[in-house]
Amino acid sequence: MTATTVQGDQAHRDQVQADQVNVDLGDRSYDVAIGRGLIGDAGTRITALFGRRRAAIVTDETVAGLHLARLQAALAASGIEAEALILPAGEATKRWDKLGETVEWLISQKIERKDLVIAFGGGVIGDLAGFAAAILRRGVRFVQIPTTLLAQVDSSVGGKTGINSPQGKNLIGAFHQPSLVLADIDVLDTLTPRDFRxxxxxxxxxxxLGDERFFEWLEANATELAADPVRRAEAVRHSVAMKAGIVQRDETEQGERALLNLGHTFGHALEAATGYSDRLLHGEGVAIGCVLAFDLSARQGLCAQEAPSRVAAHFAKMGLPTRIADIAGALPDDEGLIALMAQDKKVEAGKLRFILAHGIGQAFVTDAVDPSQLRAVLAQSRA
Incomplete structure (x- = not known):
């Protein structure tokens, strides 16, 4: 990874070209387009790929207020009829009743197998609408138009769809690959600073997890991502390319793909402990989880003692929480958090598996975790 050179005046900066990353899965392959103005071009791109068919948009109240009219106008200009279901914003929407509401609405719209479901929102909408598309008529095509940084670099790519259970995050779902992903980096300008972070x-x-040079580039450039579309597009492109490569090699998470869950065993438990509320956003839980994973790695002698400090310092510089103590309000005790971790999808034969690291960019999966060291890491993070 080399640092993107940003030269010229603001007009030059505004001319960010759309890029394409292909997710090669044979007859289920698809492209991820990354660039500016892609919502306004959505109708042209969709009709070029699928022809003029009907579509149904699933979105949330926040995204609808900001961007829905523009998407519907772009689709209409290409002859695509598209009604929209507008759901409440937030992680609490990823549940059974909202899934049922979505599926019944899609049936009422007479969406057929060759029509399209368009997931227009962040990770919650992408996961929920994608799962609805997976089970509707035993599988309907869907397009992801992610509107958050988190969704653009992670949840919109790879085909994981699903909802949460009160007992754990993403425990109900299916693998269902999108047919196209349009990551319009312009919409990220409308995110709140907290959501961007x-x-x-x-x-x-x-x-x-796998690219120390990229992490070094982020250490030098990340504070400029919110304001600089060139650096922002490069960060999204590189992240998507890394995920695409892993998904191509291990689509259904039988091995390598588990590395993408670095920080998530801890993070998902913390999200469940906070009731999937705005007390802790998913990416904030991942940041704390990454720090805990490196702390645990260092305690077990797997990586240098300096690595956790470097990780924590970078997240703190970006304004992200790095400790359990940074989460406002009451939380379960350590045994309660470990019980929540035991619901993690990576558990095998009742044994917890963690993503740990030999160093930055050197993550691996293991179930060889000393329970006393795990408890010590959790206790330290609460202090």
Whole structure:
């Protein structure tokens, strides 16, 4: 990874070209387009790929207020009829009743197998609408138009769809690959600073799990991502390319793909402990989880003692929480958090598996975790 050179005046900076990353899965392959103005071009891109068919948009109240009219106008200009279901914003929408509401609405719209479901929102909408598309008529095509940084670099790519259970995150779902992903980096300008920072937690994860040079680039450039579309597009492109490569090699998470869950065993438990509320956003949980994973790695002698400090310092510089103590309000005790971790999808034969690291960019999966060291890491993070 080399640092992007940003030269010229602001007009030059505004001319960010759309890029394409292909996810090669044979007859289920698809492209991820990354660039500016892609929502306005959505009708042209969709009709070029699928012809003029009907579509149904699933979105949330926040995204609808900001961007829905522009998407519907772009689709209409290409002859695509598209009604929209507008759901409440937030992680609490990823549940059974909202899934049922979505599926019944799609049936009422007479969406057929060759029509399209368009997931227009962040990770919650992408996961929920994608799962609805997976089970509707035993599988309907869908397009992801992610509107958050987190969704653009992570949840919109790879085909994981699903909802949460009160007992754990993403425990109900299916693998259902999208047919196209349009990542319009212009919409990221409308994110709140907190939401942008939370999405950054997933960007940094890619460097931490498998690309130290990318992490070094982020250390030098990340504070400029919110304001600079050139650096922002490069961060999204590189993250998507890394994920695409892993998904191509291990689509259904039988091995290598588990590395993408660096920080998530801890993070998902913390999200469940906070009731999937705005007390802790997903990317914030991932940031804390990454720090805990490196702390645990260092305690077990797997990586240098300096690595956890470097990870924590970078997340803190980006305004992200790095400790359990940074989460406001009451939380379960350590045994309660460990019980929540035991619901993690990576559990095998009742045994917890963690993503740990030999160093930055050197993550691996293991179930060889000393329970006393795990408890010590959790206790230290609460202090």
């Amino acid at each position: 939370a999405g950054y937690g997933e960007v940094a994860k890619y460097g931490l």
